[in-house]
Amino acid sequence: MREPIIEVRGLRYRHGAFEAVRGIDLDVAQGELFALLGTNGAGKTTALEVLEGHRAPSEGTVRVFGLRPDADRARIRPRTGVLLQDSGPGAELTVLETLRLWRSLTSRPSEVDAALAQAGLERRADVRTSKLSGGERRRLDLAVATLGEPELLFLDEPTTGLDPESRRRTWDLLRGMVARGTTVLLTTHYLEEAEHLAHRLAILHDGAVAVTGTLVDVLEREASRIAFVVPPGVVAADLPVLVGTLDPAAFAAGRVEIRTRALQDDLAALLSWAAARDLQLARLRASHASLAEVFHNAQGVAA
Amino acid sequence: MNPVLALSRAELNQLLRNKTTAAMALVLPLALGAMFLFATGEPDWTFALSLQLVTAQGLTVYVSTTATFAARRQDLSLKRLRSGELSDLAIIVGVLAPCLLLGLAQCLLLTGIAFAAGAPAPANPAGLVIAITGGVAVNAAVGLLTAAFTASAEAAQITTAPFFFLALGGSIWALSAQSPWVAALPGGAVTTLVRGGEVLPPLASMVLWTVVAALLGLRYAKWDRRN
Numbered sequence: 001m002r003e004p005i006i007e008v009r010g011l012r013y014r015h016g017a018f019e020a021v022r023g024i025d026l027d028v029a030q031g032e033l034f035a036l037l038g039t040n041g042a043g044k045t046t047a048l049e050v051l052e053g054h055r056a057p058s059e060g061t062v063r064v065f066g067l068r069p070d071a072d073r074a075r076i077r078p079r080t081g082v083l084l085q086d087s088g089p090g091a092e093l094t095v096l097e098t099l100r101l102w103r104s105l106t107s108r109p110s111e112v113d114a115a116l117a118q119a120g121l122e123r124r125a126d127v128r129t130s131k132l133s134g135g136e137r138r139r140l141d142l143a144v145a146t147l148g149e150p151e152l153l154f155l156d157e158p159t160t161g162l163d164p165e166s167r168r169r170t171w172d173l174l175r176g177m178v179a180r181g182t183t184v185l186l187t188t189h190y191l192e193e194a195e196h197l198a199h200r201l202a203i204l205h206d207g208a209v210a211v212t213g214t215l216v217d218v219l220e221r222e223a224s225r226i227a228f229v230v231p232p233g234v235v236a237a238d239l240p241v242l243v244g245t246l247d248p249a250a251f252a253a254g255r256v257e258i259r260t261r262a263l264q265d266d267l268a269a270l271l272s273w274a275a276a277r278d279l280q281l282a283r284l285r286a287s288h289a290s291l292a293e294v295f296h297n298a299q300g301v302a303a
Numbered sequence: 304m305n306p307v308l309a310l311s312r313a314e315l316n317q318l319l320r321n322k323t324t325a326a327m328a329l330v331l332p333l334a335l336g337a338m339f340l341f342a343t344g345e346p347d348w349t350f351a352l353s354l355q356l357v358t359a360q361g362l363t364v365y366v367s368t369t370a371t372f373a374a375r376r377q378d379l380s381l382k383r384l385r386s387g388e389l390s391d392l393a394i395i396v397g398v399l400a401p402c403l404l405l406g407l408a409q410c411l412l413l414t415g416i417a418f419a420a421g422a423p424a425p426a427n428p429a430g431l432v433i434a435i436t437g438g439v440a441v442n443a444a445v446g447l448l449t450a451a452f453t454a455s456a457e458a459a460q461i462t463t464a465p466f467f468f469l470a471l472g473g474s475i476w477a478l479s480a481q482s483p484w485v486a487a488l489p490g491g492a493v494t495t496l497v498r499g500g501e502v503l504p505p506l507a508s509m510v511l512w513t514v515v516a517a518l519l520g521l522r523y524a525k526w527d528r529r530n
């Protein structure tokens with residue numbers, strides 16, 4: 001693993017008696033895009049705000065560039081860009097004024113025209129931000145956060161409220177920045193966003209990490225699936241011996257459904273079995289578990 | 304452009320574009336100032352100048368500072384700014400500078416109008432300068448502290464009332480009594496200085512109010528939206 005930019009050990013955060021984050025460990029390497037997934041209230045935003053330095057941890061250690069984010073803001077901020085979950089551009093300022101203001105507030109060299117084009121708001125430059133749609137405001141927030149291409153980006157639900165085309169453009173922007181060396185830590189509700197963008201991800205549940213790893217690592221935690229229509233005249237006892245398990249309820253309903261951790265071996269065995277008996281396996285499907293299944297099951301794992 | 308100046312300019316634009324805030328900060332103090340000056344026939348210059356300054360400092364500096372900081376916190380501007388490179392102090396100065404400068408400009412304008420209308424030259428010009436600058440400083444510092452306990456710009460109409468009336472009451476007390484304690488209240492200190500009395504007690508009072516309120520205001524400043 002490359003040099004870690006973010007290191008988190010045993011992070012806990014309490015709001016009074018309520019513990020929003022319950023012992024998170026995390027490393028994010030330089031040039032990596034790491035996604036934090038979870039349901040509402042899972043602790044994603046709280047954890048992110050601790051990393052951004054907006055909150056001091058109740059317990060545990062957090063280091064960003066080897067520094068404490070709550071105590072070393074002056075040294076960390078020039079290297080980071082932050083997109084809050086619910087951000088607040090000055091309501092009475094225009095789009096252009098907002099970008100010019102933030103260009104003045106950042107020490108990184110940046111171009112307002114390029115930021116305007118990136119946000120797709122060239123024709124809305126003189127409109128006050130209070131008159132923008134939710135998606136336009138989000139794009140402006142993102143343009144502000146990415147001004148001057150910071151070394152590290154914290155993005156809290158960057159594509160919430162965006163239309164599919166804008167979301168796709170945001171993904172392209174982030175991929176480009178990561179390719180140029182930016183490290184990104186983002187939270188999202190969109191599983192496909194994590195699938196398309198993240199080198200690694202963590203699924204939070206109830207303030208703790210339920211699952212973490214690369215997409216392949218995470219998907220391999222769940223069994224794969226083989227399914228087809230029960231061939232005429234076949235009973236369960238006729239099926240070959242498999243590593244996976246047969247769902248009897250599905251079989252009774254006329255469908256073979258097998259959950260297996262040896263997809264290739266079980267599929268080969270079934271195809272040989274069918275060929276030997278000259279059977280057609282109608283509507284045959286073989287697939288790995290989806291991130292949605294892993295996400296759903298993670299809610300139970302950590303509960 | 305210097306970051307704090309850029310922020311101040313943006314804040315001034317926002318203040319002037321918001322009709323409610325602009326009316327509260329610009330029109331009301333000037334209207335009240337005119338009333339104190341011209342509504343009483345033959346003017347009592349100490350009365351007129353004192354109340355003009357206390358009202359302008361109270362409305363344009365104190366109430367606006369409290370309302371602006373609370374509003375920027377509620378719309379998450381402060382949290383957003385704190386995600387950037389400015390220090391906490393630079394953010395506070397940048398956000399509140401327009402209120403201070405407008406308050407200072409109004410005090411100078413109202414004082415100039417009073418002299419143009421026939422007010423005699425001040426017995427102690429240095430005292431008048433301290434009344435203006437010190438009053439602005441006290442009101443800004445107490446405004447920052449009040450904002451820490453004010454949930455929104457609307458709530459500022461209520462939370463600012465005690466100090467505003469304390470300052471106004473102090474001024475009226477100083478106009479009607481000769482107690483040495485009048486300078487302990489912010490409005491009383493301004494009136495004592497306008498009247499041309501001893502400088503040291505009101506100056507000490509203003510420094511104490513400013514330092515204590517600023518330290519507490521910085522200590523208790525809240526940056527995230529209050530639910």
